[in-house]
Amino acid sequence: MINLNVKLEPLTQEAFAPFGDVIEIEGAKHFPINCGTIERYHDLANLDIDTDNGGRAIVSIMSCNETRELPYQVKVVERHPFGSQAFFPLDSVPMIVFVAPAGDAPKPEDFRGFITNGRQGVNYRAGVWHMPLISDRKGQCYLIVDRAGPGHNCEELHFSDHVITLSN
């Protein structure tokens, strides 16, 4: 077994650009609405819903059934070839993100680990490899915007030769 230790980096739009969008108000296009009582930070994620092939955007909530602490060993990642997938925490909590660019055979060294600032969400581009959600609080919820439609839209990759450990 090969050990690979990944130190989590603060999430920034620049660093995350190969993988998708950071959903946040900092640096976003914005304008006032409703007589200035509300500021709208507009169109923050490139949703790829594959509507030409019967895809549609859906809103879901995911809740963590288990508590996971750092350091954390990543055993599996997944990708959704037919659509993007956006996550936003429903409390102002940091989210841990472990990603590799779209492609058929990512190497463990292709992955990067990030931690959000609690006021950020992410939108994974179609096909981008990512670790399933983990949280240090059981019951932590996230709002999800992704694709429903025909086709098998989830593939997993198990790390059998590497022990990948994420840490602060």
Add this chain to the structure above:
Amino acid sequence: MINLNVKLEPLTQEAFAPFGDVIEIEGAKHFPINCGTIERYHDLANLDIDTDNGGRAIVSIMSCNETRELPYQVKVVERHPFGSQAFFPLDSVPMIVFVAPAGDAPKPEDFRGFITNGRQGVNYRAGVWHMPLISDRKGQCYLIVDRAGPGHNCEELHFSDHVITLSN
């Protein structure tokens, strides 16, 4: 001027059915994913994006620029004829909702006022009249999923003959 006092009701899916969807995990279809580590509460809002006419789903954030307390006087409502509009608070805070069914000339008496439990979002059906966001905290943020595309997709209605007051 005619005074109309509206006492806010707790938001339930049943009461909100004429106006759209309550986005919440209670009572929702759900199933485990990622080896049971995550529970997915699936497809919680009927997004109406009008894709046939060039509409697309977008994700935005709205932030309240002002602090508004109850009792609160509603002076204006709006509707979006070409698409649904979903709101979810980015902290576990109650949201105040004031709505009337879709239609060209709602009367003040057609409106109902609700308050969420802090773990609920709402999705307004296309054309449903609703009050703009208010919050008792300046800077409170909400994630929005609505429609971008051609056409003028916002109409306002000002109450000139009524003083409508929302209260707990």
